[in-house]
Amino acid sequence: MAKVKTHRNYLASVKDWKVRNMIQGYLQACHAYQEMRQARVRKQRAPSFEVLKEISDTLYRVKEDHHLIFRRPDEANSKNSGHKLVPGYADTAFIDHVGLLFHKIMVARELRYILEHYAHNKENWEAHFQALQTNLQLIDEVFEKGLALVLEFMRSHSDNTLLLAFFIEHDKKIAKCVRLDAKKVLYELITKVDLPQAYFKVAQYYYDSGWPDRALKAVQRCLAEDARHAGARELLQRVRANAPAHNGAGSMSHDSPPVIEATTVAS
Structure with missing residues (x-):
């Protein structure tokens, strides 16, 4: 019992930092993906393995921070996760979106690796290149459909002082990633305090x-x-x-x- 209490105290002490870091990490991944997509469209070339790896690694850290703080759905009745916080709807929807993105970008990353190291003939290369392009289009759609979920996650934690500081310091970058007017982004995201x-x-x-x-x-x-x-x-x-x-x-x-x-x- 004392061990569970110690863990709960630890989670309570780092929760605000972890939520801030989750949003910061997601926005970093979003920004990197947007830049990669623009280069892909402009140059008609496949993104590099290194860029895809950087994005997937960033999303993985977001997932790990979330799972450190909040119970997973399959941990609901687990005694070993009794110290973790029960996620709200916005928390669960956000991490489901992040998880889906992570795994799809992992697929893109591996397809890019195959193109670079194993697609030695034209037919094989074209097949994997087309598979990569199709997967990247699906990732575009996941980012698009998840936008409302990310905004709701931000709003649900907008009484978190560390997150508020992040919003204020990085309002222009946030606005670009979530497609809000930079002059209105704080009004749109901060809903739990005036x-x-x-x-x-x-x-x-x-x-x-x-x-x-x-x-x-x-x-x-x-x-x-x-x-x-x-x-x-x-x-x-x-x-x-x-x-x-x-x-x-x-x-x-x-x-x-x-x-x-x-x-x-x-x-």
């Missing part, structure tokens, strides 16, 4: 983490949305008052918050 409160939560996180420059920018954006936000007004005074004391930490303001890598916990 936008001024989102900025405030992020500003407080930056301040507590020793990033005063980032804290100042976030709190100013909060006050631009809601000039009467009492918490933001008080935090702004603290940021300004402590600015000299934070000079050493200020050098950290251009660094990204650390990303916690997947850690295996016995299931």
